[in-house]
Amino acid sequence: xxxxAALLSAFCWASTAVGLTRLGMKYSGAxxxxxxxxxxxxxxxxxLFITGRADLxxxxxxxxxxxxxxxxxxxxxxxxxxxVRALPRxxxxxxxxxxxxxxxxMSTLGGVLILGERASWNLLVGGxxxxxxxxxxxxxxxxxxxxxxAIERPGPIATLLIxxxxxxxxxxxxxxxxxxxxxxxxxxxxxxxxxxxxxxxxLALTVTxxxxxxxxxxxxxxxxxxxxxxxxxxxxxxxxxxxxxxxxGAARAVILNATSPLMVVPLSMFFLGERPTARVxxxxxxxxxxxxxxxxGG
Numbered sequence: 001x002x003x004x005a006a007l008l009s010a011f012c013w014a015s016t017a018v019g020l021t022r023l024g025m026k027y028s029g030a031x032x033x034x035x036x037x038x039x040x041x042x043x044x045x046x047x048l049f050i051t052g053r054a055d056l057x058x059x060x061x062x063x064x065x066x067x068x069x070x071x072x073x074x075x076x077x078x079x080x081x082x083x084v085r086a087l088p089r090x091x092x093x094x095x096x097x098x099x100x101x102x103x104x105x106m107s108t109l110g111g112v113l114i115l116g117e118r119a120s121w122n123l124l125v126g127g128x129x130x131x132x133x134x135x136x137x138x139x140x141x142x143x144x145x146x147x148x149x150a151i152e153r154p155g156p157i158a159t160l161l162i163x164x165x166x167x168x169x170x171x172x173x174x175x176x177x178x179x180x181x182x183x184x185x186x187x188x189x190x191x192x193x194x195x196x197x198x199x200x201x202x203l204a205l206t207v208t209x210x211x212x213x214x215x216x217x218x219x220x221x222x223x224x225x226x227x228x229x230x231x232x233x234x235x236x237x238x239x240x241x242x243x244x245x246x247x248x249g250a251a252r253a254v255i256l257n258a259t260s261p262l263m264v265v266p267l268s269m270f271f272l273g274e275r276p277t278a279r280v281x282x283x284x285x286x287x288x289x290x291x292x293x294x295x296x297g298g
Contacts, residue, residue: 039230136283
């Protein structure tokens with residue numbers, strides 16, 4: 001079930017990426033990020049009380065609660081913030097594939113070396129294929145995007161340090177969740193982690209934009225899609241990911257979750273009218289083979 005949850009979270013995040021791409025033509029990324037957490041937070045809190053798991057947070061060890069809050073801070077306040085700020089300067093084509101690969105590698109090594117998760121040839125070979133396939137898919141889809149030479153880009157060392165910092169933040173967040181899995185239920189973790197993340201993003205947006213980002217309300221026609229992104233992508237996707245880390249372990253969950261770019265391909269073809277390339281096809285095949293190897297080694 002942990003492997004299935006990891007693939008479900010990958011699908012949720014792939015669907016969210018496609019939805020945000022459509023909405024990104026009309027609204028800022030900062031506004032969309034704040035809205036999706038604003039929608040997801042009451043949903044996961046309600047789920048906590050409906051399922052009768054509120055007592056788990058009340059009686060949970062302080063170390064477990066600190067780990068969950070820390071994972072939200074590291075993931076959203078540091079990792080995501082650095083990633084979004086670096087994209088215009090480094091470029092999505094240069095940034096996305098290496099950061100994804102580094103995140104998978106760091107999380108896998110951390111799961112094995114720090115948390116004592118079992119290492120196997122299935123995990124190593126499958127993980128390498130997923131990283132390679134993800135690179136081919138992402139780079140293939142972004143190959144035709146314009147590259148603004150007028151933008152002042154950081155040097156090679158600075159770029160590498162930014163990529164390492166982002167990947168390390170995401171990996172640390174994953175390992176913190178995995179470390180708290182013995183004390184908290186996945187629903188309880190998500191019900192704490194998502195609102196904390198939303199609060200951090202809201203505070204950051206309020207300070208950096210002086211509240212301007214929240215003064216433009218979305219159009220009525222876009223509300224259903226925004227609600228779907230908040231509930232399905234952020235709430236359900238986050239819950240599935242936490243469950244996957246708890247059940248399958250950090251290493252396997254991250255590797256399988258990295259198949260999200262693979263799932264973006266058919267969704268972007270259907271909803272955005274994008275056309276696949278031969279490179280995307282090869283990347284999809286390699287990524288699928290790596291996924292099957294990881295699942296087979298369960």
